[in-house]
Amino acid sequence: xxxxxxxxxxxxxxxxxxxxxxxxxxxxxxxxxxxxxxxxxxxxxxxxxxxxxxxxxxxxxxxxxxxxxxxxxxxxxxxxxxxxxxxxxxxxxxxxxxxxxxxxxxxxxxxxxxxxxxxxxxxxxxxxxxxxxxxxxxxxxxxxxxxxxxxxxxxxxxxxxxxxxxxxxxxxxxxxxxxxxxxxxxxxxxxxxxxxxxxxxxxxxxxxxxxxxxxxxxxxxxxxxxxxxxxxxxxxxxxxxxxxxxxxxxxxxxxxxxxxxxxxxxxxxxxxxxxxxxxxxxxxxxxxxxxxxxxxxxxxxxxxxxxxxxxxxxxxxxxxxxxxxxxxxxxxxxxxxxxxxxxxxxxxxxxxxxxxxxxxxxxxxxxxxxxxxxxxxxxxxxxxxxxxxxxxxxxxxxxxxxxxxxxxxxxxxxxxxxxxxxxxxxxxxxxxxxxxxxxxxxxxxxxxxxxxxxxxxxxxxxxxxxxxxxxxxxxxxxxxxxxxxxxxxxxxxxxxxxxxxxxxxxxxxxxxxxxxxxxxxxxxxxxxxxxx
Amino acid sequence: xxxxxxxxxxxxxxxxxxxxxxxxxxxxxxxxxxxxxxxxxxxxxxxxxxxxxxxxxxxxxxxxxxxxxxxxxxxxxxxxxxxxxxxxxxxxxxxxxxxxxxxxxxxxxxxxxxxxxxxxxxxxxxxxxxxxxxxxxxxxxxxxxxxxxxxxxxxxxxxxxxxxxxxxxxxxxxxxxxxxxxxxxxxxxxxxxxxxxxxxxxxxxxxxxxxxxxxxxxxxxxxxxxxxxxxxxxxxxxxxxxxxxxxxxxxxxxxxxxxxxxxxxxxxxxxxxxxxxxxxxxxxxxxxxxxxxxxxxxxxxxxxxxxxxxxxxxxxxxxxxxxxxxxxxxxxxxxxxxxxxxxxxxxxxxxxxxxxxxxxxxxxx
Numbered sequence: 001x002x003x004x005x006x007x008x009x010x011x012x013x014x015x016x017x018x019x020x021x022x023x024x025x026x027x028x029x030x031x032x033x034x035x036x037x038x039x040x041x042x043x044x045x046x047x048x049x050x051x052x053x054x055x056x057x058x059x060x061x062x063x064x065x066x067x068x069x070x071x072x073x074x075x076x077x078x079x080x081x082x083x084x085x086x087x088x089x090x091x092x093x094x095x096x097x098x099x100x101x102x103x104x105x106x107x108x109x110x111x112x113x114x115x116x117x118x119x120x121x122x123x124x125x126x127x128x129x130x131x132x133x134x135x136x137x138x139x140x141x142x143x144x145x146x147x148x149x150x151x152x153x154x155x156x157x158x159x160x161x162x163x164x165x166x167x168x169x170x171x172x173x174x175x176x177x178x179x180x181x182x183x184x185x186x187x188x189x190x191x192x193x194x195x196x197x198x199x200x201x202x203x204x205x206x207x208x209x210x211x212x213x214x215x216x217x218x219x220x221x222x223x224x225x226x227x228x229x230x231x232x233x234x235x236x237x238x239x240x241x242x243x244x245x246x247x248x249x250x251x252x253x254x255x256x257x258x259x260x261x262x263x264x265x266x267x268x269x270x271x272x273x274x275x276x277x278x279x280x281x282x283x284x285x286x287x288x289x290x291x292x293x294x295x296x297x298x299x300x301x302x303x304x305x306x307x308x309x310x311x312x313x314x315x316x317x318x319x320x321x322x323x324x325x326x327x328x329x330x331x332x333x334x335x336x337x338x339x340x341x342x343x344x345x346x347x348x349x350x351x352x353x354x355x356x357x358x359x360x361x362x363x364x365x366x367x368x369x370x371x372x373x374x375x376x377x378x379x380x381x382x383x384x385x386x387x388x389x390x391x392x393x394x395x396x397x398x399x400x401x402x403x404x405x406x407x408x409x410x411x412x413x414x415x416x417x418x419x420x421x422x423x424x425x426x427x428x429x430x431x432x433x434x435x436x437x438x439x440x441x442x443x444x445x446x447x448x449x450x451x452x453x454x455x456x457x458x459x460x461x462x463x464x465x466x467x468x469x470x471x472x473x474x475x476x477x478x479x480x481x482x483x484x485x486x487x488x489x490x491x492x493x494x495x496x497x498x499x500x501x502x503x504x505x506x507x508x509x510x511x512x513x514x515x516x517x518x519x520x521x522x523x524x525x526x527x528x529x530x531x532x
Numbered sequence: 533x534x535x536x537x538x539x540x541x542x543x544x545x546x547x548x549x550x551x552x553x554x555x556x557x558x559x560x561x562x563x564x565x566x567x568x569x570x571x572x573x574x575x576x577x578x579x580x581x582x583x584x585x586x587x588x589x590x591x592x593x594x595x596x597x598x599x600x601x602x603x604x605x606x607x608x609x610x611x612x613x614x615x616x617x618x619x620x621x622x623x624x625x626x627x628x629x630x631x632x633x634x635x636x637x638x639x640x641x642x643x644x645x646x647x648x649x650x651x652x653x654x655x656x657x658x659x660x661x662x663x664x665x666x667x668x669x670x671x672x673x674x675x676x677x678x679x680x681x682x683x684x685x686x687x688x689x690x691x692x693x694x695x696x697x698x699x700x701x702x703x704x705x706x707x708x709x710x711x712x713x714x715x716x717x718x719x720x721x722x723x724x725x726x727x728x729x730x731x732x733x734x735x736x737x738x739x740x741x742x743x744x745x746x747x748x749x750x751x752x753x754x755x756x757x758x759x760x761x762x763x764x765x766x767x768x769x770x771x772x773x774x775x776x777x778x779x780x781x782x783x784x785x786x787x788x789x790x791x792x793x794x795x796x797x798x799x800x801x802x803x804x805x806x807x808x809x810x811x812x813x814x815x816x817x818x819x820x821x822x823x824x825x826x827x828x829x830x831x832x833x834x835x836x837x838x839x840x841x842x843x844x845x846x847x848x849x850x851x852x853x854x855x856x857x858x859x860x861x862x863x864x865x866x867x868x869x870x871x872x873x874x875x876x877x878x879x880x881x882x883x884x885x886x887x888x889x890x891x892x893x894x895x896x897x
Binding site for chain 2: 029353359479
């Protein structure tokens, strides 16, 4: 049995992968705010650097600068710095953009820029040195008049590299960051400021390595200073704000890591798949708690945890209630087949089977809203009130599945009645009632149980409408608020979550079927949807 | 006259195609007849929506010029006119034949703000009342039939075609494409149709009827592919197909002569249920206001107005009935078709369909 269950779960892996691909495709439907940015980047960076930064940040936050699935030439700080330096040195039409990028990459670019200075012509060397002025000022290592004079600047930067090259190595950096995290002093902070953005690759992970609020604040302040991103943590920040700030830095690092880190060896190979839109998106979905809500800035995952149980409760209650009614009803109509009761019920069930869920919900809300307190806020801690509030939504939601299941149950009982063992019972004198209820019903329930897995997605979809009509605070209700507020992160997450829930429900129903029917276990465990 | 002995057998058994005999069986089914009549009526209402309700006359003579169906033929010449204005500014010798209800689906009532949310007056100006914007509900329902059924037919045609082709090819050729399709089918059926279409409509830059239908077709074709594939697999292993293969028939001949006619049954059934499900999904999305733009006449949009205007029962009952009756009729026909088209079922007709899990689920939204 365990083997069967495990095998069934293994079959879900390609499905989950496929689901992630479909949702990824859905994210690519979002309009690109500035699809033409790469073309006009040079002109815009020269004329209006702030607008360029804003647009580029918006695109990069969605990883639109990366290829979708495979990155043959992943960009890292080495390639970016070298290319930017080349533009500045050649003083071509992208020189302004190159200087802008060099200034932003800062200290992390120096190990690739400064040693290469010697190979340039004196004029090109001077241009590059001038482009590095903002970096030097940010580091606080020299005065502005010295850095903005071409000859002085070239001299300064080549001297700087002779003196400080050792600081720009991983062991020195980790030692410095470790010391700052242990105990924050101005001197230790200044040491790190002097390697500028080179420190980021150790500073961001270090925010997780310590519980000391002072240390986290110091690390965030340092990261803000060198990166220009406003991610400082206030003195009076509570735990929530602190965590949010650290999450913010993580998300930012996801986007900007390749500006400050060089990919070598294994990392270079891995970058081909990680430095892609899909790779970044999956990584963000699994570690970044599915992004932040545009409505209230709460991580989507936290909101989902709060809202999903309500929807699952609603759906599960509807499913259970339909089974509780459909199984006896199906047996009853099979027992009384052809009688007026059967015919009447068949007509009613057929009508219910075609009844639009949203109409049923709206009719119920219309009829009972004044007496049922539909508009009252739901208090999830009060079980009695919650169930009372869910009664009408459950009735509205279950009409369709109740009708479907009853009809299937009736057909299944009629099929089983024809089997030899029931005929034997009949020959022995069992009444029609006994044939149906005692002999046929238990076996006839098996195929109907598997239907739960197929009913679930329909119910989940219906729950979206029902929640909206009855103001039940589940994921469906929240999704409609997200539609109104254009909360894209939530909408993408909801497509992912509903599909995953459905897949899990299908596995559960298959495993349940295996438990009930030993024949299924012995057959190959191919997923139901594709069995011939 | 040298008469050669015929190589044919003397009495050839009567051969009736699967489809012909099925349609004959369908004709005997009374509920199916009711369903077909209802769908045809709704379709006719949709097609002739402009005759039933329009803001311009059907035929008129106005200022010495004769217009036939001016809404189509002279949309610009009478752009600023409507039935009431033509009636008021008529010069001697002019005449006009107005449609049954002299209002268009997007036209607000001539009485302005006063005509908002008017209850129905069966023989009055607005037989089914007006909505929250003062638009005639009858006109909106009549034009909504066109939107709803038209959209549903187009979407169903698209996804049945895609599903049939992919399902038949995968089932027939098997191997890697089959396994790949199986994974795709399982992946796409994991998404509740309503949720995925809702998310796509909400995220896309310019949602329209076209994107709505594309999204619906994208999420629904796997169902059809699954059914057709199962049917093809079943047929391909039958003795008569093996016999045909043994006689040297190529794959295309087998597909056309033996597999095709058999796979036609589930295709037609899922097309019928498919139309019903698209009607439901489209109406649900309009009800949630993420479907068509609000100006478009649609049943779901009219229904959604009851969420703010609880007392307006006519906005709740009439469009709801329209959706319900359409879906009911389509389901009746679909069920009857399913029973009629499947010869293997003949023994159990009238007793439901045991083991029918391989068949289409009823549409729910």
